[in-house]
Amino acid sequence: MKYTYMFDEANPDDVKLLGGKASGLVMMTKLGLPVPYGLVITTQACKKYYRDNKLPDGLMEEVRTGMHRIEEKMGRRFGDPAxxxxxxxxxxxxxxxxxxxxxxxxxxxxxETVKGLAKYINSEHAALDAYRRFLSMFGKIVLGIKEERFNESLNKIKAKYGVKEDPEIPVEGLKELIEEYKAIYKADVGYLVEDPWKQLELAIDAVFKSWNSPRAKFYREANRITPDIADCTAxxxxxxxxxxxxxxxxxxxxxxRNPSTGENELYGEYLPYAQGEDVVAGIRTPRPISKLKEDMPEVYDELYKYSKMLERHKKEVQDVEFTIEKGKLWFLQTRNAKMGPIAMVKTSMDMYKEGVLTREEAVMRVKPDHITQMLYPRIDEANAPKPLAKGLPSSPGAVSGRIVFDPDSAVEWARKGEKVILAREETKPDDVHGFYAAVGILTSRGGMTSHAAVVARAIGKPAVVGAEEIRMDYSRKEMRVGDSVLREGDWITIDGFSGNVYAGKVGTVEPKLPREFFEFLDLADSVSIYGIRANADTPEDASIARKFGARGIGLLRTERMFRAPGRLELFRRIILAESEEERKSLLDELIPMLRQDFMEILGVMEGLPxxxxxxxPPLHEFLPSLDELISEVERARARGAPDKEKERMLARVRALMEANPMMGHRGVRLGITFPDIYRAQVRAILEAGVELAKMGRDVRVQIMIPQVAEAKELDYVVSNVVKPTAEETFKASGRSIEFKVGTMMETVRACLTADEVAxxxxxxxxxxxxxxxxxxxxxxxxxxxxxMSKYLELGLLPYDPFTTIDAGGVAKLMKMAIELxxxxxxxxxxxxxxEHGGDPKSIEILGSAVGDGLNYFSASPYRVPAARLAAAQISL
Ligand code: ADP
Ligand code: MG
Ligand code: MG
Structure with missing residues (x-):
C-alpha cells in the first residue's frame, strides 16, 4: 500500500484520504499557487498506525524518498549544515x-544546521529564534515536556535582558535560552534528538498520536464528528x-471576503518579522491587510489574484494562511470560511452575480436557520452578565423590558409607553392582549408548543418558556430564582435564541436587513415549486408577512375577532341568548365589526388568496371561568342578594362544560349545531369581499371549515350555511364574487377518507x-x-413531533391523504x-415524503423568509 503522495501527484478531491489541510495544499499546488513543496502521509497510514501500535512498515522509506524529491525541488538538503x-x-x-x-x-x-539557516536567511538572530521555537515545540509535543518549563526559562531571559516581547531578545540571550532548553531536555527526558531523520520519525508519530489526545476526542464528541466523517489524521x-x-x-x-458583513474585500491581518501562530497569539499587534497594499503592493496584488482564484475554484469564501519570505508570497493553508448569516446571504448573492455560483448553488449554500437568525435582535454576548435562569428558546429574538405578571397590567403599562415583559407561569387565550402589549414573554412552565410559545412565534415576539427555576408569585407580584427576587417593574432581558433570562437590561444589537436579504429570497423563489403563505390574524401581521414575501394567507384564525375589546361582552350575550331572535339580532350587531376586520386584511392581501x-374553539373559552362564577354567585347569595345574571351565566357555563373540550363541541360540530355563528362569519366575509370588489379591488376569498371528520359534515355546512348565506348576501348587495370553500385536514378520519372530502x-x-x-x-x-422530555432523553422519539413533523406517522398519513x-x-x-409549515426541518421531511403533492406551506409571518428558502431547497 502506498502511504505518501507528493503535493503535485495527489488527487485534491480525496479529502478523506489526505485530510483537509493537505488536500488544500495539493489543490493550491495544482492551481499553480506558490506553495512550499511537500508531501502528505495519508489517513490510511494513521489507521494502520492505530491498528499495529507502531508506524507502518515501509512508511519511513517512502517518506525518505519523498523528502529527497523536496530537497531537489527546493535546492537544499535535510540535515545539511551548509x-x-x-x-x-x-x-x-x-x-x-x-x-x-x-x-x-x-x-x-x-x-550544526542552525548555522546554515543563519546564512540562508542572512540573520543569526532569526535562525536562533527558529531554533529556540523548535526546541520548545518539539520538547512539548513530541517528548511531552511540560510547556511551563520552557516558559519559565523564556521569562527569566526576558527579565534578564529587560525586554517585553520575544523578538527583542538579543542574540546573546537567544544563545543562553537555547542552552537552558537543552538543559531542560537533559533533566526531564535525559537526551536530545539531534538527528533530523529521527526528529522527523518521532514528529510523525506524535502527530498521529495527537488524533487521540483527550482534547481532540472531546472536540469530536462535542461536534458529532463520527468515523464516517473523519476517522484519523493525515x-x-x-x-x-x-x-x-x-x-x-x-x-x-x-x-x-469579510466574514461578518460579506463585503467583497480581503479581510485579515499580518505581522512582519514573525512566524507561525504569532499573528493570532496576540504577542504583538498585527496590521490590517489593507496596510499590506501600501507596504508591499505587488505582494498584495498577488494575494488578491490568488484569493479570487481559490474562491472560484472552491465556490466558497476561503480562510487562508500565508507567509511572505523576503518579499516572496507563499500559501500555507486554505479552507472554507465559517461565516455569520449576513455574510452567507450577501456572499451567495454576490458570487451568483459574479458568476462564481449558479443560481442553484447560491440557493443551496445558505441554511434556512441563517435567514431566521438575521431577523431578530440579538444579545450583545460580549457584554452580557451571567444568566439568571434558563428556559426553552421558543421564539427567537432578544429583548429587555420591565416585568409585569398579568396581561391587563401589560396593557396598562404599555399605554404609558413602558416596554414590558409578560411573566406568567403559563398563558392562555385570554392573555393574548397582554402578548400584543408586551415586547417579550417569559413563562416558568410549558414547552415549545405551549400556548405562550405558539402565540409568541405567531406574532413574532421573543419568548422564553418553561424556565423552571423561576417561581412566579402573582399575589406578591414578584418572581424568585434561588435567593434573587425580582418585582413588578424590575428590568429583565430574555434571549429567545438561547433561552437565557438575565436580570436587568442587557444590550442588544438590532439586525439590519441588507438589500441582499430580499434579493436572495427572490432568487430562492425563482427556483421554488412552492408558494409560501402566512398564518396571520391581523392586518399588521398580514403586512409583515407580505413584506417578507408571503404569497397569501394560509390560515386566518377568526377567534381573535370575537375577543377584541368591546366585542367579548357582546359575544357572551350571543352565547347566552335565550331565543333565536335575540341571538340573531345580537349577531346583526356583530357582523359590521367583523366585516370591517375582513376588509382590512383582504385589502392588505389584495391580489393574493x-x-x-x-x-x-369550544364556546366556553369565551365565558368567565367556572370557579370564578361559582364564588361570585355564592358571595352574592350569602349577601342575600342573588345575582340573576351571574346565575344564568353559571348555568350556561355548566351546560357548555366538557370533559375533553379539545375533542369536543368545536369546529364544524359547532357549525352544524350552532349555525348562526358560521352564518354571521360567512356574511361578514362575503360582504367585505363584495364591498372591495365594488371598489375595483382584487380579492381572493377562501373559506375553510375546521375539524371535519366525515365528508357529509361538509355537505351539510355547505348546503345549509355557506351556500344560502352567500346567495342572500350577493342578492342583497347586488353583486357577487368568486370564492373557494375548503377544509382543514386535522382529523385522522378526514385523512383516511380524503378522496370523499376532496x-x-x-x-x-x-x-x-x-x-x-x-x-x-x-x-x-x-x-x-x-x-416529552423523558421520551426525547430516552430516544423513544427522535424529536418533538409538535415542532418537527413526525416523518414515520403524520407525514406518512399526509402522503396517503394527498394521494387519495x-x-x-x-x-x-x-x-x-x-406550526410545521414554518419549520425548515419539517419542510425538508415533507419534501421527501410528499414532494410536489403539496402546493404551499403556510408559516407565521416571521418564519416566512426561512420557509421560502427551505421550500426552494426541496424544489431542487
Ligand atoms: P493549525 O492546524 O493549528 O493551524 P498548522 O499546521 O496550520 O496548524 O500550522 C501552525 C502555524 O504554522 C500556522 O500559522 C502555519 O501557517 C504555520 N506553518 C505551518 N507550516 C509552515 C511552513 N512550512 N512554513 C512556515 N509556516 C508554517
Ligand atoms: Mg493552520
Ligand atoms: Mg386545529
Whole structure:
C-alpha cells in the first residue's frame, strides 16, 4: 500500500484520504499557487498506525524518498549544515478541528544546521529564534515536556535582558535560552534528538498520536464528528518558509471576503518579522491587510489574484494562511470560511452575480436557520452578565423590558409607553392582549408548543418558556430564582435564541436587513415549486408577512375577532341568548365589526388568496371561568342578594362544560349545531369581499371549515350555511364574487377518507398541530410538561413531533391523504398550515415524503423568509 503522495501527484478531491489541510495544499499546488513543496502521509497510514501500535512498515522509506524529491525541488538538503532544508510536520483530518491536534515547525534544526539557516536567511538572530521555537515545540509535543518549563526559562531571559516581547531578545540571550532548553531536555527526558531523520520519525508519530489526545476526542464528541466523517489524521510535511527572515518577511491570515458583513474585500491581518501562530497569539499587534497594499503592493496584488482564484475554484469564501519570505508570497493553508448569516446571504448573492455560483448553488449554500437568525435582535454576548435562569428558546429574538405578571397590567403599562415583559407561569387565550402589549414573554412552565410559545412565534415576539427555576408569585407580584427576587417593574432581558433570562437590561444589537436579504429570497423563489403563505390574524401581521414575501394567507384564525375589546361582552350575550331572535339580532350587531376586520386584511392581501378559517374553539373559552362564577354567585347569595345574571351565566357555563373540550363541541360540530355563528362569519366575509370588489379591488376569498371528520359534515355546512348565506348576501348587495370553500385536514378520519372530502371542496389544508395530536393521541397541551422530555432523553422519539413533523406517522398519513385526494380531484389545492409549515426541518421531511403533492406551506409571518428558502431547497 502506498502511504505518501507528493503535493503535485495527489488527487485534491480525496479529502478523506489526505485530510483537509493537505488536500488544500495539493489543490493550491495544482492551481499553480506558490506553495512550499511537500508531501502528505495519508489517513490510511494513521489507521494502520492505530491498528499495529507502531508506524507502518515501509512508511519511513517512502517518506525518505519523498523528502529527497523536496530537497531537489527546493535546492537544499535535510540535515545539511551548509544549506539545510527544514520542514513543518502538520496534522489535518478530513474536517477541520482547529487547534485540537499538533504541528511541529522548523524541524531539522540542531547546533550544526542552525548555522546554515543563519546564512540562508542572512540573520543569526532569526535562525536562533527558529531554533529556540523548535526546541520548545518539539520538547512539548513530541517528548511531552511540560510547556511551563520552557516558559519559565523564556521569562527569566526576558527579565534578564529587560525586554517585553520575544523578538527583542538579543542574540546573546537567544544563545543562553537555547542552552537552558537543552538543559531542560537533559533533566526531564535525559537526551536530545539531534538527528533530523529521527526528529522527523518521532514528529510523525506524535502527530498521529495527537488524533487521540483527550482534547481532540472531546472536540469530536462535542461536534458529532463520527468515523464516517473523519476517522484519523493525515500528516503534511511542508518545507519551511520564513516570515521571520527580515522586515520584508511576514506571516498572516485572511478571509477572502469579510466574514461578518460579506463585503467583497480581503479581510485579515499580518505581522512582519514573525512566524507561525504569532499573528493570532496576540504577542504583538498585527496590521490590517489593507496596510499590506501600501507596504508591499505587488505582494498584495498577488494575494488578491490568488484569493479570487481559490474562491472560484472552491465556490466558497476561503480562510487562508500565508507567509511572505523576503518579499516572496507563499500559501500555507486554505479552507472554507465559517461565516455569520449576513455574510452567507450577501456572499451567495454576490458570487451568483459574479458568476462564481449558479443560481442553484447560491440557493443551496445558505441554511434556512441563517435567514431566521438575521431577523431578530440579538444579545450583545460580549457584554452580557451571567444568566439568571434558563428556559426553552421558543421564539427567537432578544429583548429587555420591565416585568409585569398579568396581561391587563401589560396593557396598562404599555399605554404609558413602558416596554414590558409578560411573566406568567403559563398563558392562555385570554392573555393574548397582554402578548400584543408586551415586547417579550417569559413563562416558568410549558414547552415549545405551549400556548405562550405558539402565540409568541405567531406574532413574532421573543419568548422564553418553561424556565423552571423561576417561581412566579402573582399575589406578591414578584418572581424568585434561588435567593434573587425580582418585582413588578424590575428590568429583565430574555434571549429567545438561547433561552437565557438575565436580570436587568442587557444590550442588544438590532439586525439590519441588507438589500441582499430580499434579493436572495427572490432568487430562492425563482427556483421554488412552492408558494409560501402566512398564518396571520391581523392586518399588521398580514403586512409583515407580505413584506417578507408571503404569497397569501394560509390560515386566518377568526377567534381573535370575537375577543377584541368591546366585542367579548357582546359575544357572551350571543352565547347566552335565550331565543333565536335575540341571538340573531345580537349577531346583526356583530357582523359590521367583523366585516370591517375582513376588509382590512383582504385589502392588505389584495391580489393574493386569503384562507379564512371559520370559528374553531369550544364556546366556553369565551365565558368567565367556572370557579370564578361559582364564588361570585355564592358571595352574592350569602349577601342575600342573588345575582340573576351571574346565575344564568353559571348555568350556561355548566351546560357548555366538557370533559375533553379539545375533542369536543368545536369546529364544524359547532357549525352544524350552532349555525348562526358560521352564518354571521360567512356574511361578514362575503360582504367585505363584495364591498372591495365594488371598489375595483382584487380579492381572493377562501373559506375553510375546521375539524371535519366525515365528508357529509361538509355537505351539510355547505348546503345549509355557506351556500344560502352567500346567495342572500350577493342578492342583497347586488353583486357577487368568486370564492373557494375548503377544509382543514386535522382529523385522522378526514385523512383516511380524503378522496370523499376532496370531491366536496376546492382546497384542503393540513392542520398539523391537531393532526399530530390525533395521530399520537398525545394531548398537545400536556405532553411538554409531563413526558416529552423523558421520551426525547430516552430516544423513544427522535424529536418533538409538535415542532418537527413526525416523518414515520403524520407525514406518512399526509402522503396517503394527498394521494387519495389527488386521485379524486387532480388539481385540488393542498397546503399545510400547522406550526410545521414554518419549520425548515419539517419542510425538508415533507419534501421527501410528499414532494410536489403539496402546493404551499403556510408559516407565521416571521418564519416566512426561512420557509421560502427551505421550500426552494426541496424544489431542487
Ligand atoms: P493549525 O492546524 O493549528 O493551524 P498548522 O499546521 O496550520 O496548524 O500550522 C501552525 C502555524 O504554522 C500556522 O500559522 C502555519 O501557517 C504555520 N506553518 C505551518 N507550516 C509552515 C511552513 N512550512 N512554513 C512556515 N509556516 C508554517
Ligand atoms: Mg493552520
Ligand atoms: Mg386545529
Amino acid at each position: 544549506n539545510p532544508l527544514l520542514v513543518s510536520v502538520r496534522s489535518g483530518a478530513a474536517v477541520s478541528m482547529p487547534g485540537m491536534m499538533d504541528t511541529v515547525l522548523n524541524l531539522g534544526l540542531n547546533d 500528516v503534511a510535511i511542508v518545507s519551511m518558509v520564513f516570515g521571520n527572515a527580515d522586515w520584508r518577511s511576514a506571516t498572516g491570515v485572511l478571509f477572502t 386569503v384562507t379564512i378559517r371559520l370559528f374553531d 370531491r366536496r371542496v376546492d382546497f384542503m389544508s393540513f392542520g398539523t398541530n391537531d393532526l399530530t395530536q390525533a395521530v399520537f393521541s398525545f394531548s398537545r397541551d400536556d405532553v411538554e410538561n409531563k413526558f 385526494a389527488r386521485n379524486a380531484k387532480k388539481d385540488i389545492e393542498i397546503g399545510i398550515c400547522g
